[in-house]
Amino acid sequence: MTSKGRDAGDTQDPLFCQEAEEVYRNPTELKMSQIVLPCHANHCGELSVGQLLKWMDSTACLSAERHAGCSCITASVDDIHFEHTIGVGKVVNIIAKVNRAFTSSMEVGILVNCEDLYTDRQWKVCHAFATFVARRTEAGKVQLKQVFPRTQMEQMEYSLAAERRRMRLIHAETITDLLSSSTAQLGECQEYQDAVPAERTRVESVELVLPPHANHQVSTFGGQIMAWMENVATIAASRLCNAHSTLRSIDMFHFRGPSHIGDRLVLKAIVNNTFKHSMEVGVCVEAYQGGEPLRHINSAFMTFEVLGGDGKQCTLPRIRPEPVDGKRRYLEAVARKKIRLDRKYIISCHHTEVPVSVPWDPSNQIYLSCNNVSALKLMDTRNNWVLTFEKNKVEMHVSVPAEQTFHLLSDLRRRKEWDRHYEECEVITQVDEEDTLYRVAAPSVSKGGKGQDFILLASRRKPCDARDPYLIALRSVTLPTHLPTEDYTRGEVLCAGFTILEESSTVTKITYYNQATPGVLPYISTDIAGLSSSFSSTFSACSLFLEGNKDSLAALPPSAL
Ligand code: COA
């Protein structure tokens, strides 16, 4: 296990506001600390991930119940990436808090640290976001009280939680669409001489749900089901090369339906595909009672690797899938791997590590759009701006309803009516109601010089509730059909856009942001980025444009234009 010292980077996760802990503690925050004993560990002396998932689920559930004031169930757990394994004798510290409540569901942020008591060192193991739902009562669905973020960190998580929720609720559909488009391109499975038959890794196991596996409402704990799933997946992974395998990541868990005491759970796992150093294991859980038909409770995909004695990843053998379903899963595993890599690459908190212009591809649209909006939300909530970035922010109030303002500003083609830097603006693709690709051309800043052009992804979002603003986020992307030309210098925008907040039915606050990294400043049009001296006159023109069009029927959503 790699261990790192107790420094700001390790212990201060964006999830939690450590510096404010002394003066303020989030009322939903709960902590759990456990010493890892041999009974929690596998034969290699490492904490079993299943046990960790149970502790994470229990801490998060208690945090959700503290906010809800009633019993809650796990609806889903977003992707988890485990950065380290945890040895026997170490202490596991888990902190959970409710980031945001929606109607009957809540997002709970979970942070897991490992502590070495003898060296006083701590390091981060993983963080996760789980959704808990307040159990329905006889009166129907529970309406949860809102969360009121107090600190800047809480505000940030509150704001990002709405975007994560959007991703979660379309997750299954997104994956199905991406799989059907990408597996069609992958063709047939390749046959390898020395491949291991997938059948050799198949596991089937049954569990009887007993009272210790369930909560006081007789529902099986989500963490217990995850632990059983991890158990069969580990067996399948280890069978592949008859060696101990280490779980690196889990794709989103979604609990499709509840399970109760007395249920028999049938867990099935098999290696779907292997890559050079990692393999995907799929697990499916079904429940039954007596002679009733099987109920599908959960399916998950886990990525394992095998470490050699030197701690390096071993090269894994190829797999020979079974006919029909095996072959389909083999190809889907290749597609899921690409999706995971795209997602990891795009959804990164470290903006400096992501190139300014990310290639646009229909297969990464959903993540790029989420990243675009999240980046703007981060700018919106980061008051203590770190001056490693050039920044710009302008606020103004207009007497135009927020929704109308949103529609008027959403269509970038109309921006030339108030911004002389938008000399030309064409829609390249109207991807869907929320995302549009534009090419924008700006005039030359020097006489006789070249103009600049930009390929921009504009992502729009309506508020999740009355406390959210409308958002229009802009970022550069690259498109093979729109490569830079000799006539224009290609400009790039890392993150820019508007937040539009309804202050009253007639007064709207508009905030314009722009962010540019120092490394790319020479290539950024200062004017389009809004850094020039003409900035304030541009925004007076914007205000006049909005007020002049406040009753205009032309302010239709771009999809309707
Ligand atoms: N991820 C996150 N939240 C989800 C979700 C998912 N995949 N699917 C539904 N939800 C949320 C909805 O957004 C909604 O939130 P809101 O009230 O804040 O808007 C809430 O769950 C309830 O949705 P609703 O449409 O009323 O119910 P549903 O029929 O979709 O059921 C569950 C959702 C989670 C209640 C249901 O799937 C279930 O009972 N699952 C099993 C949960 C369980 O027992 N877990 C423990 C382990 S078995």
Ligand code: ADP
């Ligand atoms: P899909 O077949 O689309 O992957 P499922 O929900 O049926 O979705 O299964 C999820 C995963 O569980 C599969 O990818 C596979 O790895 C594993 N699995 C499903 N059925 C079996 C089975 N009968 N035996 C072993 N593993 C299975």
